[in-house]
Amino acid sequence: MTKRSLVGVLILAMIIPFIGTARPVRAATDETTLVYDFVAKAPEASWKTSAVPISFGGLSNDTRGFARYVAPATMEDGSNQRSVLETHPQWVNDGWIEGTYNNIVVPSGAELSITVGFLKGATGSNGVLYSVRFQENGSSTWYYFPAGDTTVNAGHLKTYDTKLWTYSWSLADLAGKTGKFILRVHANGSSGQDWACWQRASITALGVPRNVAAHAAATNVVIDWDYAYTASLLTSLSFEVQARSFLPGIWLPVGTVSYPDTSLTLNDQAVGIHTYRVRAVEKFTLFRPAPLTPLVTYTYSDWSPSVQAWVLAAPTGVTVARVADAIRTRVSWAALDAQATGYQVLRKTDVMMLPVVVREGPAAELAWIDTDVLPNKKYYYQVRAVKTGTESGDADGSG
Numbered sequence: 001m002t003k004r005s006l007v008g009v010l011i012l013a014m015i016i017p018f019i020g021t022a023r024p025v026r027a028a029t030d031e032t033t034l035v036y037d038f039v040a041k042a043p044e045a046s047w048k049t050s051a052v053p054i055s056f057g058g059l060s061n062d063t064r065g066f067a068r069y070v071a072p073a074t075m076e077d078g079s080n081q082r083s084v085l086e087t088h089p090q091w092v093n094d095g096w097i098e099g100t101y102n103n104i105v106v107p108s109g110a111e112l113s114i115t116v117g118f119l120k121g122a123t124g125s126n127g128v129l130y131s132v133r134f135q136e137n138g139s140s141t142w143y144y145f146p147a148g149d150t151t152v153n154a155g156h157l158k159t160y161d162t163k164l165w166t167y168s169w170s171l172a173d174l175a176g177k178t179g180k181f182i183l184r185v186h187a188n189g190s191s192g193q194d195w196a197c198w199q200r201a202s203i204t205a206l207g208v209p210r211n212v213a214a215h216a217a218a219t220n221v222v223i224d225w226d227y228a229y230t231a232s233l234l235t236s237l238s239f240e241v242q243a244r245s246f247l248p249g250i251w252l253p254v255g256t257v258s259y260p261d262t263s264l265t266l267n268d269q270a271v272g273i274h275t276y277r278v279r280a281v282e283k284f285t286l287f288r289p290a291p292l293t294p295l296v297t298y299t300y301s302d303w304s305p306s307v308q309a310w311v312l313a314a315p316t317g318v319t320v321a322r323v324a325d326a327i328r329t330r331v332s333w334a335a336l337d338a339q340a341t342g343y344q345v346l347r348k349t350d351v352m353m354l355p356v357v358v359r360e361g362p363a364a365e366l367a368w369i370d371t372d373v374l375p376n377k378k379y380y381y382q383v384r385a386v387k388t389g390t391e392s393g394d395a396d397g398s399g
Contacts, residue, residue, distance in 0.1 A: 033208070036104055038183055038201035039085045042067060045099035045183075049090040054097075065090040065097045074120040075199065076162050085198040086119065087185045089128070095191040096153075098184035103137070105178045109206030109280070109301040110171040112145060115199040117164035124193035129186040130165070131155030132201070136179035145169050153186055164199060170299065171203065206301040209239065209262075209278045214309035216269070218393035221309045223276050224263035231259070236283045239264075244275040244306070251277065271313045271337070277303045312337040312385045312392035320397035326375045331359075332367035333383050337392060340385035345370075346394065348380050355382055355394075 038045075043056045049065035058066030071083035089095035116130050131154060132145040146156050147169065158165050185196045209225040216222075229237045237259040242251040254276070255264045280301040287294050317334025331345055340363045346355035347370070359368050363385075373379060382394035 033107075033205045035107060035110055035203040035205050036101070036181075038099075038101060038181070038203075039083075039198055041101060042069070042085050042099060045101045047097065047099045049097045050092065050095045051090045056099075060086075060088075063091040065095060067097060067099060070119065070197065073197065075164060075197065076118045076120050076122065076160055077164050078120065078162070079164070081199055084119075085201070087183070087196055087198065089185055089187040089191045089194055089196075091191050092187075093190055094187055095194075096184060096186040098182050101181045101183075103178060104181055104203070106134075106171050106174040106176065106203065107205045107302050108175045109282075109299050110175065110203050111168050111205070111299075112171055112201075112203055113166070113168040114201045115164055115166040116158060116201075117197060117199065118158075118160050118193075119195040119197060122160050122193040122195040125160050125195070126190050126192070127157050127159035127188040128194050128196045129153070129155030129157055129184075129188060130196070131184045131186070133182050133184070134174060134177075134179055135182075136174075136177045139179070143174060155184065155186060157188060158196075159188075166200075170297070172297075172299065175300075206280055206282055206299050208301045209280055209304045212276075212278050212304045212307050213389070214274070214276050214307045216274075216309045216311045216390040218314075218391070219267070219269050219271075219311055221266045221269050221274060221276075221311065222263060223266070223278065223307070223309075225278050225304065227259065227262055227280065229259050229280075234285055236285075238281050238283070239278055240281055241276060241278050242303075244277075269311045271311050273308055273310050273339075275306050275308050277306045279303045310337075310339050310387050310390045312340055312387060312390055314393040315343065315383045315385055315395045318381075318383050318395040318397040320379075320381050323369065327371070327373060329370040329373050329379060329381075330367060331370060331381050331383065331397060333395065334366070336363050336366075336385045340387055340392070342386050344384050344386055344391070346382040346384070349377065351380060355380070360386075 047054050047056055047067045051064040056067050058068055065088050067087050069083050070086045073081045073084045087097050089097045134143040187194050209227050212225040214221055214223045223241055239257050241255045241264050243254045245252050257264050282299040284297045285294050315333040315336050319332050321330050323330055342362050344357050345359035345368055347358045348355040381397045384394045385392040
């Protein structure tokens with residue numbers, strides 16, 4: 001993930017009145033999923049130059065152009081890299097090379113990030129145009145990065161300036177699409193010493209909330225999950241929770257919480273099964289000088305896998321009666337919720353006390369005899385239905 005200094009961003013906000021859809025996002029999140037690594041997958045791409053189709057791993061003196069790994073590599077900024085992807089255009093004026101990566105699925109909350117530059121020593125290069133474009137399967141529409149480019153011959157002009165160029169773009173417009181990405185390098189006039197490299201080219205996504213679980217206690221449901229995030233002055237994170245409605249395929253919003261909270265409690269839920277899902281939402285706010293309003297954009301993760309919680313009905317017909325010898329108490333109930341796998345009996349000796357569980361048993365049982373009682377002493381009993389991760393409300397009785 002690209003991390004830019006706050007000072008640089010604020011200066012940018014002051015001098016640029018309008019910011020396009022190509023912007024750095026998720027400046028400081030720890031929950032990032034690598035979706036696709038173009039550098040690592042380069043041997044699987046289809047490569048061609050302005051001359052002919054070529055195979056990956058060509059020789060560095062191939063005048064048709066070549067795509068290969070350089071390992072190790074020293075870049076123009078003096079950094080030493082374990083491995084980089086070099087893509088040299090055909091050795092003619094305005095030559096080009098491009099690699100096509102097919103059938104890539106773009107998830108929600110994704111961004112495209114690249115770091116590019118020249119191998120050290122390419123001082124004779126006139127510079128190259130780096131670009132990436134996407135086309136959905138079955139569509140004729142192209143999406144260009146940098147945004148605003150409308151032809152394959154456009155792109156970001158990178159010259160040999162002893163610096164690497166790093167940038168990230170939101171892929172919000174591509175969410176849910178499957179198609180091909182094309183990485184391209186186009187010579188800026190002469191292709192001499194166009195030792196153009198991709199140190200990094202990848203798609204990452206805002207991470208999906210992990211370990212989502214739902215638990216019911218009486219008629220309240222708690223949904224919780226795990227997430228790690230580091231906010232910045234420009235970014236913040238929240239979570240949206242939805243519940244499945246009785247209509248097929250329809251989800252309804254039930255709550256939103258802001259990080260660092262990673263749980264939501266829903267009160268007074270109806271008896272029955274409830275299904276929930278959670279996603280992360282990152283807010284990016286770029287403050288601009290008056291009269292311009294702040295630029296606010298949102299990045300969404302994919303939804304988590306759905307989880308379920310049962311709200312169990314409290315047991316019915318609870319009765320408490322002393323057995324004839326007065327040193328035993330029989331607690332019984334008419335029925336448990338059909339989804340219950342067992343029951344708990346709770347007891348206390350004062351109405352102001354919290355009860356403690358004195359018996360756990362299977363759902364098939366409808367009564368229990370308490371043998372640990374004293375004569376002439378009043379006991380208060382409650383019975384609840386239970387299921388893994390769920391417990392009903394308590395039904396009262398005394399004796």
